[in-house]
Structure formats: C-alpha cells, structure tokens
Amino acid sequence: MAAGFKIAEPLEYHRSFLKENCRPDGRELSEFRTTTLNIGSISTADGSALVKVGNTTVMCGIKVELTNPLVEAPGKGFIVPNVDLPPLCSSRFRPGPPGEQAQAASQFIADVIESSEVIQTEDLCIERGKLCWVLYCDMMCVDYDGNVLDACIIALLAALKNTKLPEVTINKDTGSTRTSFCVFDDSILIVDPTAEEEGLSTSHLTVVTDEKERLCVVHKPGGTPLSAEKLQECIGRATARQREIQKLVDKVVHSVKTAQ
C-alpha cells in the first residue's frame, strides 16, 4: 500500500523520506541526477545539443540567419532564445501558444544570456548598421521531469559551442551554469528537483554562476522566505555544480572535435 500512500498523501510521503535525509528516488538531498549530453545530432540546425538530467530531456537547436541591426544599436546582433514546453513533454501542458511557465523560462534564459555575456551581441555584427547575425535558439523540452531550466541552460551552452558561423569567429569563453534548489516545508533544501518535488515544494531558487565564479542570476520567483545563510549555502553548491558541468561540456565538445 506504499504506492497508495504516495498518491493519496504525496506531501506526507515525501516528508517521510526527507526525515531520513534521502529522497524517494534514492538520492541524497544535495545529489544531482546523472547528466548526459549529446551535441550536433540535428543536421538541419546550425548547432544542436541534447541534454538529459535524469529523466528530464531538453533539446536545443540553433538556427543562424542574417538581418539588419537595429537603428538604435547598429553594432549589435541578436540572440533570440525561446523555451518550448509542448504537450508532448508532460500532460500538464496544453497545445497552443506557450503558457506562463514557458514564457517565464524564455525570459529567464534571455536574462541569463544578457547577464553572463555568454555571447557578446557586438560579436554578431558583420557590418556596422548594415548586416548582423541573429541566433535563434530554440529549447524544446521532450521529457518534463523537473529542473527544466537547468537542462535548458546546459543545452543552450553546449549548442552554442557546437554552432559555427561561416567566416565569423565568436569568443564564447564565458560559460555559465545554473543550479536549481527547492525548499521543502520552509526549511529543507534539496537540489535538482523532479517534477513531483517541484510541485510539492514551497519555494524555488535558481543560481547561475559563470566561469569566474561570479553570480549571474539569483532567481527566486517568490515562495516562502529564505535567510541569507541558506542563500549562501545554495551559492556554494552552485559553484561546485558549475565546475562539474563545465567539465562535461568541454569533454563532449572535445570528443566531437576529435571525431571530425
């Protein structure tokens, strides 16, 4: 009847695990799910990457096009990130235009790109005021099992590294990674939440750090309050995670390069 307990009283069910400092899927509170990365799998895209964080799967495809820069910013190109959460990835999403969650995710990714300066939009300019590149970065969630923003950032980063612009070199030396936390019952912190854990927790926190371990985004869209000490704890964990992901991305990019 354990399964009955899980569905009838999901919150009590999770609490009973957290009391023992573990989670229903066997992980510890601060343990991430296995993350795998595959790049360049889509030949129609100019850059692509597939990321799996546990069950959560996100595919990022980048299409490069040419356009005229804006009059008010003649020396800048465009990066247009969009996150799509199609009905395919979970029964919670309905067909039609993107919902609030997808829109907030798109805005979040746009903020991350701007704050972390992953790509300088100036580098995308070909001729000042005349011609520039536009990078359409579409992140498509294929399997929604929590922590989608993390997966999106990793996918975006890997896909950007995989993108080659004809006759243009971009310096993409700053990478950034994010880490998601969930707060349970106002006091217990867990990382890399699954969809179920996300639904039951009282607050979410996302920390994005760059290679130089500076913070890019500390995003907490409301929820139960958090003290400064807890915040510090999250940031410490995020920087550690950043190094792990950086290693993973570098490894995969390198392996693809040597294969060519």
Place this chain on the structure above:
Amino acid sequence: MMEVCGSTNVSLREFGCEQTLLSRPDGSASFVQGDTSVIAAVYGPAEVKVSKEIYDRATLEVLIQPKVGLPSVRERSQEQCVRETCEASLLLTLHPRSSLTLVLQLIHDDGSRLACFLNAACMALMDAGLPMSCLFCGVTCAINADSEIITDPTAAQEKESRALMTFAIDSKEQRVMMSYTKGSFSVHELQQCIAVSQKASENIFQFYRDSVRRRYSKNL
C-alpha cells in the same frame, strides 16, 4: 545581518500611496516611488473556473499591464515573481475553490518597477481584506560602475548600473521572499545588497503602517 558599509546609500525616493481609489474592484491601491507609479486592483474571492479550481486553496492570477502595448514575455516573468510572492504571504487555504485576481497597471516607469509592482500589490491585497500571514515589500538595488550600491534607482541609474537586483522582503523576519537579478556580481555584493534591502524594508513597512493608519483615521 551584515554591516552596511558607510558608502552605500540607503535613501529611498519619496513614496506615495492611496488605497481604495477604484470603485469596482474589491480592493485597490496606487503606489508611487519617485516618478514610477503603479495602480493595483484585486478581485475576489470570486467564482473560479472549473479548470483552474484547486480543492484546498484559492487560485491566484496576476496580470501585469505595461504602459503601452500588450504584455510580453517580460511581463509574464514578472507576473510569476509577483504571484509566487503573494501566494507565500496570503493564507489561501482559508478560501478554497475560489479565485483571486490581481491586476497591476503600470502608469509610469522610472526605474524599480518590479519593486513598485510588489508594493502596490501588497497594499491592494491589504485593502481587499484578504487574509495574509505577513506583509511584503519590494526593494531594488543597483550596483554602479564604481561598485556603489544605490537603492531604489531611477531608470537612468538602472541603465548605468553593472548589476540590478530586486528583492521581496517579508515583514516578520526580514527574509528574502523573492529575488530577481540582472548583470553579474560577487557573492559579497549580493549579501551587501540583501542587507541594504532589509534595512530599506523597515522604512517601507513603517510607511505601509502609516498609510493604513491614515486611512482608518476616521474610524478611530
């Protein structure tokens, strides 16, 4: 709490607030911070659509209307921030299977708009008489090129800043309910900004109390 260093400026622009200025909604408030101005309206607890019904609590919807044009992705992301902050302070379980709607209309934007949205929202929720466990307020901090922290920046100051952070602080323990940041900054700078915001929140909460007292002065 961290020591606030002397160079940082905890001054806030002049505040203004008026409750119950609209006749149709169940609660309304306008909030002015310098030249930034927002009107908030609350409807509910009202009938809820079957598809949005939650059996053990009220459903809260937040709509942000920009000054001109249609709301875009940016507004959607701010709606999420405001909504989740309100959800944490409201006692939604007292009104199960009902709907609450909060509409925020931006009148003029001169920096710190997310903070102003939060402040207007809190005053409007209070005006509507919805049960809340605590109050909350929004504070925006900007770090300029000289690494100075400016609280409640104007649009011009925001533009020049290297990093921009908005926090929602609760009235009970002055903890961080929401954080929304732009630009890159160090951990120390973050902690400093939080400390400054906590200090600023005391002024705002006092302002809340004063304006509510003014409103009820006739009934004392």
Place this chain on the structure above:
Amino acid sequence: MFSGLREKVGQVLVPGDEFSLEVQETLSLTEPLKPEKVLLGPGLKRRGDRKLLVVKSGVLRHKQPHVFWVENHQRRYVPAKGETVIGIITVKSGDVFKLDFGGSEQASLSYLAFEGATKRNRPNVQVGDLVFAQFIVANQHMEPELVCVDSAGRANGLGVFGAGGLLFSVSLGLVRRLLRPRSDVLSDLQKLFPCELVVGMNGRLWVKASSVQQTLIICNLLQSCETMTTAQRQQLFRRAAQGAL
C-alpha cells in the same frame, strides 16, 4: 489577561502583527482566576497554542469579556453562519433555488425553506426575485445554504421582497454601522423621510420611499456616508431635509 491585545484596542493593526496569548505570571486579584477562552472574530487567527496573528489590516475592536476582532473596509462578502443577506434568484433546479449573494459561489435555498411551504405547496418564487435569507450552512468546505424561515418555521421577516424599490451596494463596514444597535446613521435617516429599508450583511441595501425621488436621495445619501465624518454627514442630512438636493 490578554493585556498585550487590550492595549491595542482601537488602534490600527496590519497583517503579520503577533500577540502572545500567554497567561501572565502575576494574576491580578480583580480578574477571575479561571483562565478564560479568548474569542477571535474576523481578521485574527490563532497560530499554534500561544500565538495570535493579525491577518487583516484595520482597527482592533473588543467586546466584553474576551471577544476581539479587526474592523476593516472589506468589500467582498464572505458568508458566515447566522448572517442575513439579500440574494438574487438565478436558477431554479430540482428542489433548490440558486442565489447570487456576491460571494465566491452561489448559495442554495430549498423550496421547503419558506414559511408554510410543503412538497405540494411550493412557494411562488421566480428567477430574478430578491430574497432576504439567513445562512444555515456557511463554511469554507461546503456550498453555502440559505433559509427563509427561523428555527420555529416562521418567516420572521425573511422571504421574497422588493417590488418597486431600489437595490444598491455599499461597503461591508457601512452595513455593519447601519446594523449596530442605536445606529446614528439610521436614526438620522429616519428623521428625513419615511422609508422601507432592507439591509443585507453582504453589502446590499434595498430602499423604498414614497416617491422615486426620495428613494434616489436616500440611496445617494447612504452611499456618500462611507467616506464622511459624523459632522459632515449631519450637515449633509440637514441640507437634504431642507430640500437642497
């Protein structure tokens, strides 16, 4: 007892303010020794055993012996058992009517909950009729239920009404002022014109005076009462009596 709370009576509180319900160590001799239970009205909630939390902004009021509540200017009505409201019939279905009373869901009213109604002898009630009724079920879990009879089965002022009058809405605070024993607004009004007035706790008022003009004047006077001090109101009523409006 509850001295912390007592001190604040008549003052403005905001959500998040907390009070301790701890019984004081030094008991005063004038107060009874038996610990008495505090009764909490709207705007106050118990937090655990010892704490009391303010959840609405407004003025703290107190009634002997230990009744406390927060008075505020709420506009949306939340039903409470025993309160009388003005509802509008919206649907007739099966054995019940559905009533809109301005709350978050419609209330039900049984055919049999009228004076003298039986299964054969159904009351003559149409969609759109105004009904003055009392809540017998009103809590957050259930659909609110109204009746038009008292416990003895008598109408006692409840039932269908409202031919030729005017229905309008005011704030819940004003309604409570009108319903207070020896209400000053009401006594001022009585001096003005003779009229019929039905006051629903849900903020709805129904007025009928001898002429349409007088009805409208009363309606306007009541609506403007909300934001006036006593002196301003008395002046306005005096002007109305002189026929200045």
Place this chain on the structure above:
Amino acid sequence: MSPMKLCVPGDKLCSTEDCIPGTGIYLRHGCIYSSLTGYVLKKNEGEELPVISVVRETETQLLPDVGAIVTCKVTSINPRFAKVHILYVGSTPLKDRFRGTIRKEDVRATEKDKVETYKSFRPGDIVLAKVISLGDVQSNYLLTTAENELGVVVAHSEAGAQMVPISWCEMQCPQTHSKEFRKVARVQPEFLQA
C-alpha cells in the same frame, strides 16, 4: 518454466475453436488476434477450453469500469453530492485525473433520506467507493459507498491530525479527542499502516 510468449497488436494467436477469448484480444474471421503488446496467458478455468488473454504487468486497467472499486479524494461537497477525484482503480494508480460524484442517496444503504453529506465526507478525505455508472454526457462517473467496506479510510481533523475510526459513522482526533462524523469504511489494517 518456459519463457512466456510475447506478442504485439495484430498477432494472430489462435482460432476461436481452441480458446475462449479473454482480455487484450479481438476477434476477426473466427480467429483471435492480440490488441496489446504483452504476454500471452492461457488459463484453464474448469471449462473445456482455456481462456486466452494478453496481459501487461504494468497497467492492467486504464479506465474506471462499472463495478470497479476505486480510491478517491474528496474535493468538494454540497448538500446533494460530494465531488471526488479518482486516484486508483483497484490497485492501479491513474496517471490522469478523473472526476466522480457520490450522490447523497448513494452514501449509505440504510436510512437514505437522513443522509447529510457534510456528516459523511469532508474535502481532502480519502474514500473507497464503487463505480455504479459512467454517468451521462453532463455528469461524471457516479460512485457509491453504500457497503460496509466502502467509505472514508483516511481523514484529517480540524486540527490537522489523522483521525482514528471509532464507529461506522464517527472518527476521533488523537490530539484534541474531538469527534467528527464520517461514513467510515470497515477498518482495513493495511491501509491504516501506510
């Protein structure tokens, strides 16, 4: 034990002369075909021919059926009926939400006209019920609790504690010792343990 035979939809399993059709199959031109991917199971049930079915271990039941025992959570109540979400059909959890209705007259078998829904269920209660009809276009699944084994199995008191059944119509809060009315199902020890 020989490995079980697997089949995919459209596989011809046997002729109707060899077996009696069970579940997960369909008939066409006197032959039995599989309509599921799963294991072929032949069972002798004392009749001349074995019953042939295709079974999947994971999800045996996808939809609530008339006569099925379901576990549900009460979402709202009014004087005429209680609305519930069906969580389980038998022991199979449902992935998607299905709504059901327990009408006042279906709460218990005796003294039907004295039933008060508010004294039988509260929102949040976990209830065992039986499907009596699929309802019509306008309504949900119709359920009943008019059996001793059916009714509330898990309920929380006003104070928030899980209550203990003390009779078929009352439960008690272990903290405050206050009693609340419910249509209680006959105690099923395994459920209480969880």
Place this chain on the structure above:
Amino acid sequence: MPTDTKRVRGPEVSQSPTLFLCKHAAVLPSHGPRADGRQRDQVDVRPVFVRCGLVSQAKGSAYIEAGNTKLMCCVYGPREMERKDETDMKCGKLTTDMRFAPFSCLERGSWIQGSQDKDLSLMLHESLQPAVCLHKYPRSQIEVNVMVLENSGSVLAHAVTCASLALADAGIEILNQISGLQSDGEMTEETLTAGVRTCIEGCYKLYPVIQQALTKAVRRAAPPPSES
C-alpha cells in the same frame, strides 16, 4: 502579421544564409541511383532505428530515426474529456497533434503551427483512427503528440509508424501495428499502384524492427507473469 507577445522576439525579418549560397542543380536525375545511393523503384528503405518508452511522463512514447529524419511521439490518456459537451458515452476520442521543431527544417520554421502541420495532424488522425479500439475507452480522450526533431523526408509515414508504436507502448488496445512509407511526385495511375505496392513491401521490411522494439520495451517494463 500580428506580433507574437508570448515569445522573445527577434528582428522582424531575417534570411537564412543558405539563400545566398549558389544553388546546385536542384533537378533530380531521373535515372540511376538516388542521391543517397539507394536504388530507385525498389524497396530500399533507409535504415530505421526505433526505441519505445523513452519519455517518463507519457503513458507511452516512441522515437524513430530513419536516415536523418528524427521523430518523437508521446501518447497521453485515456483521460477525461477536455470539453464536457464533446463527451461520447460509447466511444473515446482520438486527438492528434503534429508539430515541427523550429530547427527541424533547412528553413527556420515559425513557432506558430502552420497549415502544413494541421494537414499532417489530420492525415495522421485518419490513419490511426481505424486501428484504435476506441469503443473500449468510453467518455475519454487519447492524445497523440508528434514532434519532428529533424525533417529529411517521409515525415508523415514515419509519424504514423511512430504513433502506432507509442500507442502500443501505452497499452492502448489497437487492432494492428501500422507502419507508413511515402513515395512522392506526380503519379499516373500505374505508377501509383506500383508505388503503393513498393510501400507495402517496405512496410513488411519495417515490421520486424517494430516488433523487436516493442517486445524489448515490454520486457524492460515488466517481467513475465508467472503462469498460474
């Protein structure tokens, strides 16, 4: 065009750099082997890779890769009818939704579903409808969502195959496995029948692959029940 307020917007117009490259002769040779070396007029199907049950959230899912064409299909349901008034007491409803990822084609696709997607959704619906035992799922709906990750031809055909796999993976009763193949171009009656014949032949070739994928998924999901 109405502005799309629900996405991060880019510049109003932009062109793909491929437009500026000189086009190679786009005319396909009418004789000899096809561009990728396969034989014409023969049942020479691209190598197919199929996998079931990849998406944790869906009731059933399938992924198919044929050459460079990559598709993903998820099945949700049977669930309660979304619109009450469409509830059918006798029979379930099948809904299909087929979409292209913006990066799936050479030309960047728009976010908004075009008429092509809707046509394909409809055709997919028509191919699946007769095979699903809808009478077993009264007053409920079964949703089939197809996402094209990379389009390199024969999308509809593989979508049909993929969808029927996902349905079978979801444990929804269907009469038969369906697989699709596509041949294109203007056809005379004669070539049409020939085309159909080659397609059917090709489908037979696909069949064992599908069977294998399904049985593998079932084996993984559950051990065989003990014979009792």
